[in-house]
Amino acid sequence: MAGKDSFKEFKEHSVAEFFKKNRQMLGFSSRVRSLTTAVHEYVSNALDACEEAAILPEVSVQVDRLGDDHYLLRVRDNGPGIPPEIVPKVFGKLLAGTKFHRMIPTRGQQGIGAAGVTMFAQMTTGKPVHVRTSRGDGVIWEMDVMIDVKRNEPIVKNRRSYEGDWRGTEVTAEMKEVTYNRSKYSAYEYVRRTAIANPHAQITLTEPDGKRTVWYRTSFEPVHMAKEGKPHPLGITVDDLITLAHHVTKSRRVSSMLKNELEAFGDRAVKELEKLVGRAVLEKNPADLQWHEAEKIVAALKQMKFRSPSTDVLVSIGAEQIKKSLRANLKPRYVATVTRKPKVYSGGIPFLVEVGVAMDGEVKGFELVRYANRAPLLFEQGACAITQAVQSVDWKRYGISSLEESNTVIFVNVVSTHIPYVSAGKQAIADVPEVVSEIRHALMEAGRRIKEYTSKVSQLKELLAKKRILDHYLPELSTALARILDKNPEEVRAVLSQALEERYRRLRELEEKIGAGAEG
Numbered sequence: 001m002a003g004k005d006s007f008k009e010f011k012e013h014s015v016a017e018f019f020k021k022n023r024q025m026l027g028f029s030s031r032v033r034s035l036t037t038a039v040h041e042y043v044s045n046a047l048d049a050c051e052e053a054a055i056l057p058e059v060s061v062q063v064d065r066l067g068d069d070h071y072l073l074r075v076r077d078n079g080p081g082i083p084p085e086i087v088p089k090v091f092g093k094l095l096a097g098t099k100f101h102r103m104i105p106t107r108g109q110q111g112i113g114a115a116g117v118t119m120f121a122q123m124t125t126g127k128p129v130h131v132r133t134s135r136g137d138g139v140i141w142e143m144d145v146m147i148d149v150k151r152n153e154p155i156v157k158n159r160r161s162y163e164g165d166w167r168g169t170e171v172t173a174e175m176k177e178v179t180y181n182r183s184k185y186s187a188y189e190y191v192r193r194t195a196i197a198n199p200h201a202q203i204t205l206t207e208p209d210g211k212r213t214v215w216y217r218t219s220f221e222p223v224h225m226a227k228e229g230k231p232h233p234l235g236i237t238v239d240d241l242i243t244l245a246h247h248v249t250k251s252r253r254v255s256s257m258l259k260n261e262l263e264a265f266g267d268r269a270v271k272e273l274e275k276l277v278g279r280a281v282l283e284k285n286p287a288d289l290q291w292h293e294a295e296k297i298v299a300a301l302k303q304m305k306f307r308s309p310s311t312d313v314l315v316s317i318g319a320e321q322i323k324k325s326l327r328a329n330l331k332p333r334y335v336a337t338v339t340r341k342p343k344v345y346s347g348g349i350p351f352l353v354e355v356g357v358a359m360d361g362e363v364k365g366f367e368l369v370r371y372a373n374r375a376p377l378l379f380e381q382g383a384c385a386i387t388q389a390v391q392s393v394d395w396k397r398y399g400i401s402s403l404e405e406s407n408t409v410i411f412v413n414v415v416s417t418h419i420p421y422v423s424a425g426k427q428a429i430a431d432v433p434e435v436v437s438e439i440r441h442a443l444m445e446a447g448r449r450i451k452e453y454t455s456k457v458s459q460l461k462e463l464l465a466k467k468r469i470l471d472h473y474l475p476e477l478s479t480a481l482a483r484i485l486d487k488n489p490e491e492v493r494a495v496l497s498q499a500l501e502e503r504y505r506r507l508r509e510l511e512e513k514i515g516a517g518a519e520g
């Protein structure tokens with residue numbers, strides 16, 4: 001029997017200890033994936049930061065090989081910089097961030113990313129990450145940051161500042177148990193896909209062999225994320241409500257907290273809620289709100305009616321920009337793009353879907369490129385709502401008999417203030433019915449445009465086949481006709497050719513139509 005003694009080993013663990021043991025949950029699993037994860041965390045932070053400050057991003061990623069499975073990663077941006085007193089928390093404390101409780105469609109949302117890389121770097125090399133940052137105020141700060149895993153608190157060393165004219169952030173992390181290549185799960189692929197979905201960013205990648213690739217911007221409009229919404233009462237979970245009450249709100253009563261922190265929640269809603277949950281709970285200090293009380297409130301909210309959440313916080317890439325970017329990056333023969341109107345899932349979380357389909361030209365083979373708030377999702381393709389939606393569409397109806405055998409890139413970006421990820425690794429979107437259905441509709445809308453192209457292509461194929469047959473028999477036909485008519489074969493051939501030219505003109509017209517200008 002397990003007596004009291006078996007609890008001698010009972011200990012509390014910090015969140016850092018938990019993730020140290022379960023690093024795969026953060027995406028630090030295989031050698032290739034671990035490096036890609038680190039690149040993802042730094043690059044998405046860089047882009048998020050630039051967009052919040054409406055800066056046109058310039059991000060440079062450098063990967064150096066130090067030895068077998070041993071690499072140095074450096075990511076630099078021209079963003080707003082990080083205040084020196086905040087740097088330790090950003091890179092040395094898990095679950096600390098500015099995006100956690102904000103209704104804003106940033107790439108990051110958990111406050112784990114940057115510190116997660118620090119943890120991985122120190123676990124595999126025993127070394128801190130090095131941070132250099134400036135807010136453009138003439139002072140540059142540098143420091144080394146590690147995590148005290150037991151307490152989930154930062155340890156800072158070599159902190160110094162000096163004068164310098166620069167603005168941005170540069171992080172350098174040394175890692176082992178990682179490797180670099182150009183496979184479809186690689187950092188290269190990650191950066192390439194990032195560039196496609198972020199036409200306003202200039203991204204440079206320097207690979208271990210010194211090869212430098214620059215993805216130039218095709219859009220000069222900065223993306224601005226400043227607009228921030230509040231959580232909608234129908235989208236809030238018990239856990240959200242507890243966090244709001246215990247860590248976020250400055251209100252002194254639950255009722256005023258709900259009014260201040262939630263969207264579309266006014267005095268009328270307070271009165272209605274009071275009838276459902278009683279006055280006592282609403283009068284409480286938010287700090288004292290208990291789990292079962294929050295549960296009761298959330299259940300009551302679901303019975304109430306609210307105006308739909310505002311969707312103007314959602315920042316899409318836009319059909320035009322997607323088209324430009326796919327053309328520049330993939331050089332396809334045909335592109336169709338669709339940006340759908342915003343919708344709501346789980347009753348209160350706004351989202352929208354945009355889709356691009358690029359076909360033929362330099363596109364070889366089939367590829368699905370998935371994004372959440374413009375950040376590429378490379379892993380766990382099978383578990384993702386986007387994959388499910390793509391598979392659910394009957395592509396034959398749109399003239400593609402087999403997607404796998406076609407030369408097609410399908411681009412899908414899901415934009416939301418809260419992407420429903422399957423796990424903390426943020427690589428797959430959960431199969432929330434509203435989201436799957438919306439992606440499916442976007443794909444079918446694109447499909448209907450594709451149909452025009454694919455049917456022209458098959459018409460062209462048919463005509464070309466006929467032309468080939470006619471061309472093939474032309475010499476014999478001319479000779480035979482010449483004999484019957486007792487004419488010169490060359491003359492007959494010229495007359496026949498001219499007659500056929502008329503028909504070929506249609507062919508060329510069709511070819512032109514499908515050519516460079518084709519888009520839907």
Ligand SMILES: Nc1ncnc2c1ncn2[C@@H]1O[C@H](COP(=O)(O)OP(=O)(O)OP(=O)(O)O)[C@@H](O)[C@H]1O
Nearest residue numbers: 045049090097098099108109110111112113114169
């Ligand atoms: N390059 C950067 N420039 C400016 N601020 C940054 C930069 N990198 C990180 N930050 C700040 O540090 C915070 C923590 O970053 P971190 O990646 O840990 O979490 P997050 O991006 O909020 O969420 P997620 O865990 O989903 O990535 C961010 O919220 C942001 O405020």
Ligand SMILES: [Mg+2]
Nearest residue numbers: 045108113114
């Ligand atoms: Mg992040």
